[in-house]
Amino acid sequence: MQKILLAEDDPNLGELLKDYLELKGKFDVTLSVDGDKAIEEFRKNDFDLCIFDVMMPKKDGFTLGKEVRKINSTVPIIFATAKGMMEDKTQAFELGGDDYITKPFRVEELLLRINALLKRASKDKEEELADKFEIGNYFFDYTSQIISYKGQQQKLSTKEAELLRLLCLKKNDVLTREEALKKIWHDDNYFTGRSMDVFLSKLRKYLKEDTSVEIVNVHGRGYKLLVS
Helix, strand or coil: CCEEEEEEHHHHHHHHHHHHHHHHCEEEEEEEECCHHHHHHHHHHCCCCCECCCCCCCHHHHHHHHHHHHHCCCCEEEEEECCCCHEEEEEEHHCCCCCEEEEECCHHHHHHHHHHHHHHHHHHHHHHHHCCCCCCEEEECCCCCEEEEEEEEEEHHHHHHHHHHHHHHHHCEEEEEEEEHHHHHCCCCCHHHHHHHHHHHHHHCCCCCCCEEEEEECCCCEEEEECC
């Protein structure tokens, strides 16, 4: 059962949300009535998702979110508030929030958002662990940075291996140029772009023996590893 930390100072709304999410979503929900109690709970337990009301006594939701991010950089956070100001939404995302919902909201909508975030988090976790890939008749071991083909092996550089792994994770789908540059080079500029083009040329050369495998340019978007 997935665990949710709910920080909400309105006891009626808090209990309503807790009951609904436990009944309909089958979640284990911990309710805290202020930010101080919420951060105590977060330090003591592992949660799969957090929902923080922004306007709370003792510690507001944004401050709470900031403290949570220092402890855990990946747990999904939804901020909930009666304020619909653009500055608040901007602050929510700048603090590492994953979603923002404005009161009053339908509990059904909140559940949909929760499920979408948990599904994305689960996929991200799977991708984080993925290190072995079949590419047509090739076998790619990301950890050892080796491509194998009919008994022959090709050792890759670290950046070649990282780029091929991203292409494998997006197999038959578009890997955007921006995503590749930011994840591997941590920058998106002309020089890193030219560098990536060189690595792509090398990967195409390594994979050329299998005609069912191709790395193609998708104009204006990025690249696609096609495996037929």
